[in-house]
Amino acid sequence: MIIWLASYPKSGNTLLRSMLSAYFFSKEGIFNLDIIKNIKQFPNVTLFENLGIDIRNEEEVVKNYIRVQETFNKKNSVQFCKTHSCLFNYYNKYPFTNLEISLGAIYVVRDPRNVVTSYAKFSKDSVENVAEIMINKTYLSGDLNASKKKGERTTVLLGTWGSNYETWKSFTVDNKYLLIKYEDLITSPEEVFTKILKFIFKLNKKKLKIDKKKFDNVVRTTSFEYMKSLEIKDGFTESKIDPETNKKIPFFNLGPKNDWKKLLDPEITKKIEIAFKKEMEELGYL
Structure with a gap:
């Protein structure tokens, strides 16, 4: 069954997927940029095209979300699946997913004052x-028809930063929800990754047994500097092309050094803090 790895963009989803892919899909726990492909993205245009669904018809696409998930969901094994989607009913009638085919959800959150600068870059x-997008728009990310890259053609209803965070709380039913803060994943990777593994094994009703060698290799090879060096050396498929220079925009840019106190205009800081006061206080960001 599916374990969702959910987040608003530029909030740490890649780091979470990197750690999980290195631990579950490698022999030694050593991360490389190709291994992350073992974790599917949803929605993804290819999945819908394979079922003959008209991807140009947005309502037809969301209408078939559950059907498509059922095609790759294997009830006897864990299927990690990444998404930036909100968790609510599209057109007030088509659910993004349900608890019958979903084992649980890990939600990664990051201080929105740092998300905004990272996402802009x-x-x-x-x-x-x-x-403005983060605060006011239920923003559709991607273009089903324009981009040549299939991943970028995927339409994703992000919601606002706050609604994206709030809607995934519905998985708290039966303890199927784990909240992870990006900041904790950076500063205390051993502690947080242990918590993540405990959650996964519990959902899967298996006794936790951590491979210490793999675990240590995962933590070592998913540090920001290590992953940045891999991107410089080998490139990273999830980075975008700068339309002005025709060169790839570094995916691993500032990471932990992305500090809103130094980078963000005070007026924008204030706007974000007012818009998301409730959520930021709840998360300890205010």
């Missing part, structure tokens, strides 16, 4: 525009 957009 990644998308080659202004910080002001990205802040």
Whole structure:
């Protein structure tokens, strides 16, 4: 069954997937940039095309979310699946997923004041525009028809930063929800990754037995600097092309050094803090 790895963009989902893919899909626990492909993304255009679904018809696509998930879901094994989607009913009638085919969800959250600068850099957009999207728009990310890269053709209803975080709490039913803060994953990777593995094994009703050698290798080879060096050396498929320079925008840019106190305009900081006061206080960001 599916364990969702959910987050708003630029919130640490890649780091989480890197750690899990290195631990579960490698022999020694040593991360490389290709191994992350073992974790599916949803929605993904290819999955719908394989079932003959018209991807140009947005309602037809969301109408078939559950059907598509059922095609790759294996009830007797864990299927990790990444998403940036909100968790609610599209067109007020089509659910993103359900608890019958979902084993649980790990949600990664990051201080929105750092998300906004990271997302702006990644998308080659202004910080002001990205802040507006995060605060006010149920934003559709991707274009089903324009991009040549299939991953970028996937339409994703992000919701606002706050609604994206809030909607996934519905998985708290039967303790199927684990909240992880990106900041904790960076500063205390051993402690947080142990918590993640305990959650996964519990969901799968298996006794936790951690391979210490693999575990240590995972932590060592998924540090920001290590992953940044891999991208410089080998490139990373999830990075985007700068339309002005035709060169790839570094995916691993500042990481932990992305500090809103130094980078973010005070007016934008204030806007974000007012818009997400409830969520930020709840998470300890305010």
